[in-house]
Structures are given as C-alpha cells and as structure tokens.
Amino acid sequence: MKQDHPDLSVRRQCSLLSLARSSLSYQPRGESAENLAFMKIIDRQFLETPWYGSRQMARHMQREGHRCGRHRVRRLMRLMRLVPIYQEPKTSTKHPEHKIYPYLLKGLAITRPNQVWCTDISYIPMRRGFLYLVAVMDWHSRKVLSWRLSNSMDAGFCVEALKEAVHKFGSPEIINTDSHTIGASSRVV
Numbered sequence: 001m002k003q004d005h006p007d008l009s010v011r012r013q014c015s016l017l018s019l020a021r022s023s024l025s026y027q028p029r030g031e032s033a034e035n036l037a038f039m040k041i042i043d044r045q046f047l048e049t050p051w052y053g054s055r056q057m058a059r060h061m062q063r064e065g066h067r068c069g070r071h072r073v074r075r076l077m078r079l080m081r082l083v084p085i086y087q088e089p090k091t092s093t094k095h096p097e098h099k100i101y102p103y104l105l106k107g108l109a110i111t112r113p114n115q116v117w118c119t120d121i122s123y124i125p126m127r128r129g130f131l132y133l134v135a136v137m138d139w140h141s142r143k144v145l146s147w148r149l150s151n152s153m154d155a156g157f158c159v160e161a162l163k164e165a166v167h168k169f170g171s172p173e174i175i176n177t178d179s180h181t182i183g184a185s186s187r188v189v
Contacts, residue, residue, distance in 0.1 A: 010024070031079075035072075035076060038061070038066065038068050038072070038073075038076055039076050039079075039080060041061065041064070041066065042057055042061075042073065042076060042077060042080065042082070043080065043082075045057065045060055046077075046082050050084065050085050051084050051085060051086045052084055053084045054070050054071075054073045054074035054077055055070055057073045057077065058070040058072075058073040061073065104174050104176075105174065105176055110139050110140050111140070112140055113138055113140050113141050113169075114138065114140075114169060114170055114171075114172045114173070115139070115140055115172065115173050115174065116138075116139040116140070116172060116173065116174045116175075116176060117136055117137065117138055117139065117145065117165065117172040117174070117175045117176070118136075118137050118139055118175070118176045118177070119134060119135065119136045119137070119158070119161070119162065119175060119176075119177050120134070120135060120177065121133065121134045121153075121158065122135075124149075129151065130151075131149050131150070131151055132149065132150045132151070132152070132153055132157070133147065133148075133149055134147060134148050134150075134157060134158045134161050135147040135161070136161050136162055136164075136165040138169070138172075139176070145164075145165035145168065145169055146161045146162070146164040146165040146168070147161055148160055148161040162175075
C-alpha cells in the first residue's frame with residue numbers, strides 16, 4: 001500500500017485489496033500491564049503444574065488473590081500457547097488373544113432378571129491421574145449388582161465385581177460388555 005501512488009488513490013488501493021480504509025490507521029494495542037502480569041503468573045505456575053487447564057489455573061489465580069476469571073485465563077493461555085498435558089485413560093484396549101463372541105442380544109426380548117447382565121469400565125478424573133470404575137448391571141431391572149474402584153487398569157477389580165454379583169444373584173444367561181458378549185456356557189468366573 002502506497003500513500004502517494006501516482007495513479008491509484010488510497011481508496012482505490014483498499015478496494016482492490018478488499019481492505020477497509022480504517023484498517024490502514026489501526027495500530028495493535030498489545031496486552032495491558034495487568035494481563036502481562038497475569039501471563040507471568042500463569043507461566044510460572046504452568047512450569048510447576050503443567051496439567052493445569054484454564055479452570056484450575058483460574059482457581060489458582062483466585063487463591064493467590066488475583067481477580068482473573070476462567071475465560072480470561074483461557075484466552076491468555078491460548079495466546080501463550082500453553083496446552084495442559086495429562087495422560088489419557090486407556091479403557092478400551094482389547095487383548096489381542098481374547099476371542100470375540102457373536103452379538104447375542106440382537107432382537108432378543110429381555111423379559112426377566114438374570115437373563116442379561118452388562119458390565120462396563122469408566123474412568124473418573126482425579127487431581128493426579130484416574131480412578132477406574134467397573135459396574136455390573138442387570139438389564140431387565142436396571143439394578144447395579146456390584147461395582148469396584150481401582151487406581152490401575154488390571155483385571156483383578158473387574159473379576160472381583162463379577163464374582164460378587166454371581167455370588168449374590170447367581171449366574172446370568174448372557175453377560176454383555178463393551179464389544180464382547182459372553183454366553184453363560186463360557187466359564188466366566
């Protein structure tokens with residue numbers, strides 16, 4: 001853009017470049033002194049706790065006595081390109097040697113208790129890692145038959161929950177899990 005172009009006026013140059021004339025005189029303001037101070041605090045804390053997202057960082061700022069909301073912290077963290085790091089839970093990895101059974105529930109009318117149970121593992125995010133929750137449920141009554149919490153993804157707590165449900169309520173005809181369905185003829189417990 002040339003202010004003193006011999007053939008094209010400033011208006012014509014802006015038109016050709018699809019620019020608003022007012023954008024020529026715009027000077028970016030930069031961040032306020034308060035935001036720069038907040039960014040320094042965020043950067044120092046992020047080095048200590050790189051898993052802090054905008055919510056945790058905003059809480060930290062408020063505990064330190066700074067008046068800074070979550071959305072402002074999120075904008076400043078994004079501007080600083082700070083992305084929290086945390087370990088993703090690995091709840092859906094299957095063992096390569098496990099047999100996959102056919103889906104037995106397609107079109108099946110579930111009419112009585114102990115006909116079909118389901119089990120699933122979920123994770124609960126904690127301050128430093130995850131707790132894993134397994135629940136065994138009866139599909140007919142929608143009742144939770146047993147559950148267990150664990151801080152690791154070993155199979156032991158799942159087997160304990162299943163054994164407890166079988167002990168209390170007897171064996172079901174079918175156990176349905178995430179991607180596998182196990183018939184009662186297969187030895188589950």
